[in-house]
Amino acid sequence: MKLGRLNHIGVATPSIEDSLALYCDLMGAELAHTPFDLPAQGVKVCFVDTPNTQIELIEPLGEDSPIHGFLAKNPAGGQHHVCYEVPDIHEAKAWFEEKGARVLGEPRIGAHGTLIFFVHPRDMGGVLTEIMESPRDDLH
Numbered sequence: 053m054k055l056g057r058l059n060h061i062g063v064a065t066p067s068i069e070d071s072l073a074l075y076c077d078l079m080g081a082e083l084a085h086t087p088f089d090l091p092a093q094g095v096k097v098c099f100v101d102t103p104n105t106q107i108e109l110i111e112p113l114g115e116d117s118p119i120h121g122f123l124a125k126n127p128a129g130g131q132h133h134v135c136y137e138v139p140d141i142h143e144a145k146a147w148f149e150e151k152g153a154r155v156l157g158e159p160r161i162g163a164h165g166t167l168i169f170f171v172h173p174r175d176m177g178g179v180l181t182e183i184m185e186s187p188r189d190d191l192h
């Protein structure tokens with residue numbers, strides 16, 4: 053497998069609205085678009101553009117949100133995951149599994165409309181890692 057570019061850094065927050073004030077007003081970042089709900093992932097999402105990557109702000113959505121536990125331990129929020137692109141999501145999943153890293157569930161559609169999966173932080177040096185299939189337009 054060939055690891056692709058860093059697509060985004062996920063930041064969990066109890067309030068996207070408050071975080072936007074920090075990223076846009078204090079740091080001068082640009083908002084990619086307005087926040088939107090992803091009920092299938094249990095999060096509300098908003099991307100902040102930077103010149104070489106994006107910050108993905110995620111707020112819990114619903115009772116079963118996967119970020120409730122993280123926010124219980126980090127009530128003010130914080131860096132939650134990193135996301136790398138790969139050309140083929142199924143090849144990448146097989147690669148991680150063959151190496152013994154725990155893939156969390158089956159690939160599913162992520163915020164960019166392509167398939168994603170997560171690898172357990174215990175198998176990734178303490179970093180929750182999202183693997184995302186590159187958007188078709190980006191493949192050369």
Ligand SMILES: CC[C@@H](C(=O)O)C(=O)SCCNC(=O)CCNC(=O)[C@H](O)C(C)(C)COP(=O)(O)OP(=O)(O)OC[C@H]1O[C@@H](n2cnc3c(N)ncnc32)[C@H](O)[C@@H]1OP(=O)(O)O
Pocket residue numbers: 062090093095097108110118119120121122131132133135156161162163164168170172173174178179180182
């Ligand atoms: C917007 C859609 C999508 C996109 O397209 O970009 C997203 O990014 S969605 C983002 C939210 N979704 C997910 O995070 C899904 C995958 N996550 C999970 O399945 C769980 O969060 C988890 C990683 C299995 C953790 O489960 P949880 O029940 O919250 O915690 P535990 O207490 O069981 O934790 C076990 C272990 O892992 C450590 N941990 C937990 N979260 C993180 C983290 N974000 N970064 C680093 N480490 C993390 C936790 O501290 C425990 O460690 P030990 O104490 O050493 O056991």
Ligand SMILES: [Co+2]
Pocket residue numbers: 060062108133135182
């Ligand atoms: Co993400």
